Amino acid sequence: MSLMREEALQAPQAAARLLGEGAGAVAQLVQHLVQAPPRAVLTVARGSSDHAAHYLAYLAMAHLGVLVTSLPMSLVTLYSARIQRDGLLALGFSQSGQSPDLVAPMRWFSEGGAHSVAIVNDAASPLAQASRWVMPLHAGPERSVAATKSFLCQLVAGAYLVATWQAQRDGERSLLQALGSLPEAMAKAAALDWSAALPLLQDAQRLMVIGRGTGLAVAMEAALKLKETCAIQAEAFSAAEVQHGPMALVDDGYPMLVFAPRGPAQPGLLALAAQMRARGAKVLLAAPPDVKEALLPLAASGHEELDAITTAQSFYGLAEALARARGLDPDAPRHLAKVTRTH
Amino acid sequence: MSLMREEALQAPQAAARLLGEGAGAVAQLVQHLVQAPPRAVLTVARGSSDHAAHYLAYLAMAHLGVLVTSLPMSLVTLYSARIQRDGLLALGFSQSGQSPDLVAPMRWFSEGGAHSVAIVNDAASPLAQASRWVMPLHAGPERSVAATKSFLCQLVAGAYLVATWQAQRDGERSLLQALGSLPEAMAKAAALDWSAALPLLQDAQRLMVIGRGTGLAVAMEAALKLKETCAIQAEAFSAAEVQHGPMALVDDGYPMLVFAPRGPAQPGLLALAAQMRARGAKVLLAAPPDVKEALLPLAASGHEELDAITTAQSFYGLAEALARARGLDPDAPRHLAKVTRTH
Numbered sequence: 090m091s092l093m094r095e096e097a098l099q100a101p102q103a104a105a106r107l108l109g110e111g112a113g114a115v116a117q118l119v120q121h122l123v124q125a126p127p128r129a130v131l132t133v134a135r136g137s138s139d140h141a142a143h144y145l146a147y148l149a150m151a152h153l154g155v156l157v158t159s160l161p162m163s164l165v166t167l168y169s170a171r172i173q174r175d176g177l178l179a180l181g182f183s184q185s186g187q188s189p190d191l192v193a194p195m196r197w198f199s200e201g202g203a204h205s206v207a208i209v210n211d212a213a214s215p216l217a218q219a220s221r222w223v224m225p226l227h228a229g230p231e232r233s234v235a236a237t238k239s240f241l242c243q244l245v246a247g248a249y250l251v252a253t254w255q256a257q258r259d260g261e262r263s264l265l266q267a268l269g270s271l272p273e274a275m276a277k278a279a280a281l282d283w284s285a286a287l288p289l290l291q292d293a294q295r296l297m298v299i300g301r302g303t304g305l306a307v308a309m310e311a312a313l314k315l316k317e318t319c320a321i322q323a324e325a326f327s328a329a330e331v332q333h334g335p336m337a338l339v340d341d342g343y344p345m346l347v348f349a350p351r352g353p354a355q356p357g358l359l360a361l362a363a364q365m366r367a368r369g370a371k372v373l374l375a376a377p378p379d380v381k382e383a384l385l386p387l388a389a390s391g392h393e394e395l396d397a398i399t400t401a402q403s404f405y406g407l408a409e410a411l412a413r414a415r416g417l418d419p420d421a422p423r424h425l426a427k428v429t430r431t432h
Numbered sequence: 433m434s435l436m437r438e439e440a441l442q443a444p445q446a447a448a449r450l451l452g453e454g455a456g457a458v459a460q461l462v463q464h465l466v467q468a469p470p471r472a473v474l475t476v477a478r479g480s481s482d483h484a485a486h487y488l489a490y491l492a493m494a495h496l497g498v499l500v501t502s503l504p505m506s507l508v509t510l511y512s513a514r515i516q517r518d519g520l521l522a523l524g525f526s527q528s529g530q531s532p533d534l535v536a537p538m539r540w541f542s543e544g545g546a547h548s549v550a551i552v553n554d555a556a557s558p559l560a561q562a563s564r565w566v567m568p569l570h571a572g573p574e575r576s577v578a579a580t581k582s583f584l585c586q587l588v589a590g591a592y593l594v595a596t597w598q599a600q601r602d603g604e605r606s607l608l609q610a611l612g613s614l615p616e617a618m619a620k621a622a623a624l625d626w627s628a629a630l631p632l633l634q635d636a637q638r639l640m641v642i643g644r645g646t647g648l649a650v651a652m653e654a655a656l657k658l659k660e661t662c663a664i665q666a667e668a669f670s671a672a673e674v675q676h677g678p679m680a681l682v683d684d685g686y687p688m689l690v691f692a693p694r695g696p697a698q699p700g701l702l703a704l705a706a707q708m709r710a711r712g713a714k715v716l717l718a719a720p721p722d723v724k725e726a727l728l729p730l731a732a733s734g735h736e737e738l739d740a741i742t743t744a745q746s747f748y749g750l751a752e753a754l755a756r757a758r759g760l761d762p763d764a765p766r767h768l769a770k771v772t773r774t775h
Contacts, residue, residue, distance in 0.1 A: 136676030154514040158499040167696040171497040295665045322638045333479030353510040
């Protein structure tokens with residue numbers, strides 16, 4: 090079994106650890122945030138971690154009404170932007186917590202009086218040390234180059250933070266309560282069979298992944314993983330954005346992976362899938378079993394907005410199997426494992 | 433001559449109109465913003481307009497130190513997020529100002545007491561009517577489906593707003609002064625010869641466009657235009673982000689378009705170009721003439737951070753010529769309409 094598959098299958102247990110052992114860290118942080126509400130919220134992240142940051146941002150804006158800015162790190166590392174730091178909440182997402190271009194901005198925010206939080210797998214990492222608060226991911230050691238369980242734990246951590254904050258601030262506990270059964274739903278999602286997608290994507294060179302709302306972050310993650318592990322040039326779009334240009338690419342047989350979990354964005358996603366199918370696209374629709382056109386089943390969690398997490402869990406099984414079906418080693422993405430230094 | 437080419441060549445004159453006839457609108461808005469500084473800034477846009485919003489966001493964060501949030505419109509149209517609206521500055525970018533999914537959030541912000549600003553070509557459009565302030569783009573009628581001059585005017589409008597705000601608030605006038613000579617620099621940029629790229633991209637199916645800092649917005653725009661007009665699956669990445677996964681796609685002959693104008697991001701961009709070339713990628717480097725590896729010349733504007741605008745101006749000539757070289761009509765992108773109606 091590949092490391093990628095092995096670690097993806099560990100995610101439900103890791104999520105349970107995060108929701109159990111991680112309770113103290115999130116409670117302490119949220120108590121502080123409720124007492125001294127931040128003036129603004131920003132995220133600092135790259136790659137898969139940045140997709141998790143997008144998920145948190147969407148949830149925070151939808152559930153808490155706070156605006157969240159995705160910080161271009163070059164503003165701090167290259168441009169010395171004079172951002173007023175006190176009263177900010179700066180959330181840094183990383184698996185390893187090692188990347189200097191992440192550590193530098195987080196240290197800079199800490200020094201300027203921001204509430205800086207490292208949402209990180211290695212709680213002893215430089216990123217954790219540069220931050221005033223740490224939310225450890227509890228994912229356990231991750232050896233696969235393509236992150237899986239650490240990404241899923243980052244999604245869970247983001248939902249956990251927003252849900253706890255909402256419960257403490259507003260007394261609204263539905264998201265928090267739904268998190269309790271999430272590890273079980275993730276285990277169900279990991280067992281779902283997405284192999285129907287394999288023959289359809291066996292020879293794909295180009296692909297679009299479509300999501301919306303909380304699901305867009307998962308489409309972004311899927312597109313990156315399909316690049317890394319399957320060498321498919323996959324790009325993510327929101328169902329609205331794809332109609333502003335990108336669909337010029339869609340012709341007969343063009344493959345599109347559409348994530349349409351429950352929720353307010355679902356009708357638009359299903360309509361788009363039908364429209365693209367009518368145009369001749371090869372639409373791979375991931376949706377709950379009650380959607381009759383669904384090719385790839387989605388498992389429901391305890392809350393519509395946590396279905397993004399079960400969607401990602403099911404997707405990883407496909408990415409790993411597709412890499413192997415295409416003759417690639419999912420544990421050895423080209424150019425990513427080894428470091429090449431040139432001039 | 434195609435409409436796309438004709439309209440792109442009108443951009444320098446349009447920019448001069450915006451900087452002249454548009455002075456009153458921006459002065460009035462900025463006077464208000466300096467007297468009553470907004471609590472937070474957000475942008476509302478899709479497609480090319482969203483790339484212009486990214487450029488403004490970067491400039492505003494770098495020059496004014498204010499954080500800018502890119503609003504997922506579905507938060508308002510599908511999720512009814514309870515965002516506190518008074519004291520916000522909401523900037524809506526559009527050419528036509530017709531799209532209902534843009535008008536609805538802007539109206540909602542206006543009704544809640546936000547400073548809403550329509551940065552729009554049609555000053556009588558529904559978007560303008562839904563907003564408390566209007567910055568007309570002065571681009572003149574745009575008939576090409578692939579926006580060119582309206583996008584360039586959106587970039588100029590964003591820089592004009594930030595520069596005027598900075599001048600009034602901080603007395604720092606260098607960006608504002610540099611805008612005076614921008615139309616001339618754009619005209620020079622439009623005349624530059626990028627035809628060396630044509631044989632290299634004649635048969636490309638996949639491509640990456642790399643930028644950073646203020647140049648990332650132009651890389652995003654270039655990637656979208658290459659999809660729309662040339663049917664190339666092009667995706668934009670920051671020079672930092674591409675090393676976190678996407679470069680698994682890069683092998684012998686993989687084409688990469690790298691925008692490396694002057695400024696603090698340039699050394700990293702040149703290093704990345706060299707690294708990718710060493711890996712066998714077909715690197716098309718756009719850089720000022722003093723960079724000896726440059727294939728595509730860039731024209732300097734009066735300020736490093738306005739070079740993004742001259743870069744976009746030069747790029748449009750390539751996109752139009754490449755579309756024709758590939759046997760496509762740049763004025764008739766497949767499946768696209770000028771006004772997109774999504775919800």
